[in-house]
Amino acid sequence: xxxxxxxxxxxxxxLIAVAAGALLLLWAGGNAYNLSxxxxxxxxxxxxxxxxxxxxxxxSMSLAFSAYAAIGAYSVAVISTKADAxxxxxxxxxxxxxxxxxxxxxxxxxxxxxxxxxxxxxLFATAFQTWLVSANWLGSSNGIGQIAALSxxxxxxxxxALVIGGLALVVLIAxxxxxxxxxxxxxxxxxxxxxxLAVECCGTRVPRITIVMQCFGAxxxxxxxxxxxxxxxxxxxxxxxxxxxxLVLFFLILGGTSSPxxxxxxxxxAVELTVRATFFASGGGLLLLALAxxxxxxxxxxxxxxxxxxxxxxxxxxAGRRARLRGDVTR
Amino acid sequence: xxxxxxxxxxxxxxxFYGLIGLAYLLGxxxxxxxxxxxxxxxxxxxxMTSWLVSEHGYGVWPxxxxxxxxxxxxxxxxxxxxxxxxxxxxxxxxxxxxxxxxALLFAISQVAGMVFGRVTMPGEPFYSFTxxxxxxxxxxxxxxxxxGVAVVxxxxxxxxxxxxxxxxxxxxxxxxxxxxxxxGLPVGRVRLIAFAVSGLVAALAGIAYSSQAGVxxxxxxxxALLGFLALVVGGAGSWFGPLxxxxxxxxxxxxxxxxxxxxxxxxxxxxxxxxFFAFWPKGLTSRAVRA
Numbered sequence: 256x257x258x259x260x261x262x263x264x265x266x267x268x269x270l271i272a273v274a275a276g277a278l279l280l281l282w283a284g285g286n287a288y289n290l291s292x293x294x295x296x297x298x299x300x301x302x303x304x305x306x307x308x309x310x311x312x313x314x315s316m317s318l319a320f321s322a323y324a325a326i327g328a329y330s331v332a333v334i335s336t337k338a339d340a341x342x343x344x345x346x347x348x349x350x351x352x353x354x355x356x357x358x359x360x361x362x363x364x365x366x367x368x369x370x371x372x373x374x375x376x377x378l379f380a381t382a383f384q385t386w387l388v389s390a391n392w393l394g395s396s397n398g399i400g401q402i403a404a405l406s407x408x409x410x411x412x413x414x415x416a417l418v419i420g421g422l423a424l425v426v427l428i429a430x431x432x433x434x435x436x437x438x439x440x441x442x443x444x445x446x447x448x449x450x451x452l453a454v455e456c457c458g459t460r461v462p463r464i465t466i467v468m469q470c471f472g473a474x475x476x477x478x479x480x481x482x483x484x485x486x487x488x489x490x491x492x493x494x495x496x497x498x499x500x501x502l503v504l505f506f507l508i509l510g511g512t513s514s515p516x517x518x519x520x521x522x523x524x525a526v527e528l529t530v531r532a533t534f535f536a537s538g539g540g541l542l543l544l545a546l547a548x549x550x551x552x553x554x555x556x557x558x559x560x561x562x563x564x565x566x567x568x569x570x571x572x573x574a575g576r577r578a579r580l581r582g583d584v585t586r
Numbered sequence: 587x588x589x590x591x592x593x594x595x596x597x598x599x600x601x602f603y604g605l606i607g608l609a610y611l612l613g614x615x616x617x618x619x620x621x622x623x624x625x626x627x628x629x630x631x632x633x634m635t636s637w638l639v640s641e642h643g644y645g646v647w648p649x650x651x652x653x654x655x656x657x658x659x660x661x662x663x664x665x666x667x668x669x670x671x672x673x674x675x676x677x678x679x680x681x682x683x684x685x686x687x688x689a690l691l692f693a694i695s696q697v698a699g700m701v702f703g704r705v706t707m708p709g710e711p712f713y714s715f716t717x718x719x720x721x722x723x724x725x726x727x728x729x730x731x732x733x734g735v736a737v738v739x740x741x742x743x744x745x746x747x748x749x750x751x752x753x754x755x756x757x758x759x760x761x762x763x764x765x766x767x768x769x770g771l772p773v774g775r776v777r778l779i780a781f782a783v784s785g786l787v788a789a790l791a792g793i794a795y796s797s798q799a800g801v802x803x804x805x806x807x808x809x810a811l812l813g814f815l816a817l818v819v820g821g822a823g824s825w826f827g828p829l830x831x832x833x834x835x836x837x838x839x840x841x842x843x844x845x846x847x848x849x850x851x852x853x854x855x856x857x858x859x860x861x862f863f864a865f866w867p868k869g870l871t872s873r874a875v876r877a
Contacts, residue, residue: 369680371818373688386853542697549668552675552685552686556682
């Protein structure tokens, strides 16, 4: 319970994230492939941040986030190609639609938790995927291509500028979630996962607050989908299969759920394993992530963030205490 | 609907979903844990049998026995290495268990895809024979296999649970693990056997069912979800609950496929799940007294 109490906000993680982003952009340079990897990193991070709040705070494992991301992506595609409206309108419409869908699904599954919630949200994600494949007006299995490039009035951002914007958005949302986590609302939200009855007794309606978190997460995931469609300028249903939601779940656990920054660490690992590491091609990266999650759960449940936190505490501890800590580890 | 072949298909689908549901129930009874990885045990057994027969020239029965043993070993390993450790590490909250079984399902399916290939493989019937004519319908080896496995598995588990020491111990552990341990019951061994039997049931179901339409490395999740739905719809109150749920799902699936289209099956399954989770969360069968 002590972990629920708000601690003084720290800017260190945000500064580290900004520095890491700057280094990655330097590494990418003007190379189109490297920029596409950073675009994917921003997409994974956004979907991960969307799933983070309900999962890490309320312990609500909804696996419908592939559908929410798809809603964001298809909104951009439809608005751009069928309505000839600016791409940014698709971002807003996508986030709003995802919130509505999350609200309906949340209301229908309000009293469900655990395995039942997992099953029903997976069935929803599967049914949504089937609908995407069968909807002719959404291009069926071919999806929608030739999405217009993003333009904001007089400004037409280049591919590099778009990726920089995407990464900046990721950092901003992570900072926002971190602040929210420390706020009084965040304390209540996090208490849901640990003591829902106590929260209910305090007069807060647990199902309602869970639905709010689901809607909030759905909007962020939809923004991730919108960013992807804008970056790639095309979309197909296979981008948003249930594999995506499992990938996001695994990298969230791997990165650590004690703060939103774990989602960014996990997303970077996911991109490295599933795209860049050719040794793990053909699903091997996903296999490695699944195995890593099992190992993390069994050995270091707080993920990479937890390991980093432990290392920091050890380094910061005085010599005598450090020796005791080492002794603890040996034992 | 008047075509008897449709009813035979309903029976086949229903028995398969019911068997996967029974595999869940065995694990649930022993550990209170919905082991989603049962879908991947069925998948591994089906793929391995087909792979050994078609790629390595094994006979059907040696391949089948090997595949079933591998699935049972995977199930036992799940209990030993994952379920016990998660239980010991996390006293409260379902989240770690949920993530662990999802990761396990995924890892096993991916390994199966890497080892046995990412192509659809033909299934292998237990015993090949010319389809038997029953009126205007035909009983294929796959139908006989799935229904035969279902009859033996449901009757066997039900009788074992009622009449043997192991069955009583399993129910006792399911009722109250701590009390069972205090009273000296071999809780660990009972749970391990329950998981191994769960792997056996899932493996036989997967092998029998795949002999009709073949098997692909990525169907584990779908099988796991439909088996779970069969258990929820049928209810965990009776050993025959998953069979009841499975038959209902098979009926809906066949009717939808017949009158609407294949893609509408996914919507129907979601609808069934929503209705049952909301209005009949305990399913169609319930057990008032554990006698």
